[in-house]
Amino acid sequence: MKVxxxxxxxxxxxxAQDPLEDRSSSRLLTLDKNTGEIGHDVFHNIVNYLKPGDCLVLNNTKVIPARLIGAKEETGGKVEVLLLKRKQDNVWETLVKPGKKARPGARISFGDGKLVGEVIDVVDEGNRLVKFEYEGIFEEVLDELGQMPLPPYITHQLKDKNRYQTVYAKYDGSAAAPTAGLHFTKELLQQIKDMGVNIAYVTLHVGLGTFRPVKVDDVLEHHMHSEFYRIEEEDAELINETKKNGGRVISVGTTSTRTLESVAEEDGTLHAKSGWTDIFIYPGYKFKVIDGLITNFHLPESTLLMLVSALAGREHILNAYNIAVKERYRFFSFGDAMFIHP
Incomplete structure (x- = not known):
């Protein structure tokens, strides 16, 4: 299988460079994963495609403003630091640009010294372990000084940081948003609940590897980055009950999908669990939990495009994408949505 x-x-x-004013007014392409049949709608009409007894699974991770612009204390040279993973309280694995300026011992000042980072180790070519010094609460300092780490294809910063955050974001830890969830408003979620659809949550902290291009020709040679996930007992039980009662499990986004498929037993049952996953889903994969998927339109040759192709078939997906291009759908993080349904 070639990339x-x-x-x-x-x-x-x-x-798409900017989110729409009204989150739920984005367009919705519907795709029957079995027949390939395609429909066109508006996202807030997703209620017409859900049934009482279904379960919608949302990823409640929260994006941290992980992009910091600072200056080297010695020279004043500009340095960009992207927080990737918290290793200990004040020590983070980071991506530093330019990496050459970030040798162990280098000190970088942010916000005129409100936050200072010292490089303590080299992980690999661009990644560094950085220990931070500050007064007060780290999250508050970060909120003041940090920017949202938008994907490389977004060319400007957002006026409102919250637009790169789902309305149900709860647990800090992501370097990127689970963007399929950006289409939901609180009102729409309430409407979905009121019609008898269960809502369960998982947490998967999205890493920047989600934007990393696949650099091998053969799909099977690609290795996924690992990301931290957690699912609580009550959410696992809700999903188990849904399946037992004949309801459909509909995942919102590829991150929720990867979490569920990582946690599930071979028979599809779930239990409370947390850990790291590097699951790679591509055509040939047999899904254990999910029946349907609400997702955005993904980059060519990406692992996310391979995941949706595993669910609906490569030909169906590429046909849907070509139609979406012809119909001028908006693509990627701030773009329109797709519902792959059974």
């Missing part, structure tokens, strides 16, 4: 099997032509102007 080039998952390509499509995307005009640059279809890459």
């Amino acid at each position: 080039s099997d998952f390509t499509f032509d995307l005009p640059e102007e279809l890459i």
Whole structure:
């Protein structure tokens, strides 16, 4: 299976640069995963495709403003630091640009010294372990000085940081948003609950590896980055009950999907669990838990495009993507949505 099997032509102007004013007014392409039949709608009409007894699974991770712009204390040279993983209280694995300026011992000042980072170790070419010094609460300092780490195809910073956050974001830890969830408003979620659809939550802290291009020709040679996940007992039980009662489990986003499929036993049952997952889902994978998926439109040749192809078939997906391009759908993080349904 070649990476080039998952390509499509995307005009640059279809890459959405800004979120819509009303989250739920984005367009919705519906795809029957069995027949390939396609429909067009508006996202707030997702209620018409859900049934009482279904279970919607949302990833409640919260994006931290993990992009810090600082200056080297010695020279004043500009340095960008991206927080990737918290190793200990004040020690983070980070991506530093330019990496050459960040040798062990280098000290970087942010916000005129409100936050100072010292490079303590080299992880690999761009990654460094950085120990931070500050007064007060780290999260508050970060909120003041940090920027949202937007994907590389977004060309400007957001006026409102919350637009790169789902309305149900709860646990700090992501370097990128679970973007399929950006289409939901609190009102829409209430409407979904009121019609008898269960809502369960998982947590998966999305790493920047989600944007990392696949650099091998053969899909099977690609190794996924690992990401931290957690599912609580009550949510696991809700999903188990849904399946037992004949309801459908509909995952919101590829991150929720990867969490559920990582946690599930072979028979599809779930239990409370936390850990790290590097699950890679591509065509040929047999899904244990999910029946349907609400997702955005993904980059050509990406692992996310491979995941949706595993669920609905490569031909169905590429056909849907080509139609989406022809119909001028908006693509990627701030773009329109797709519902792959059974």
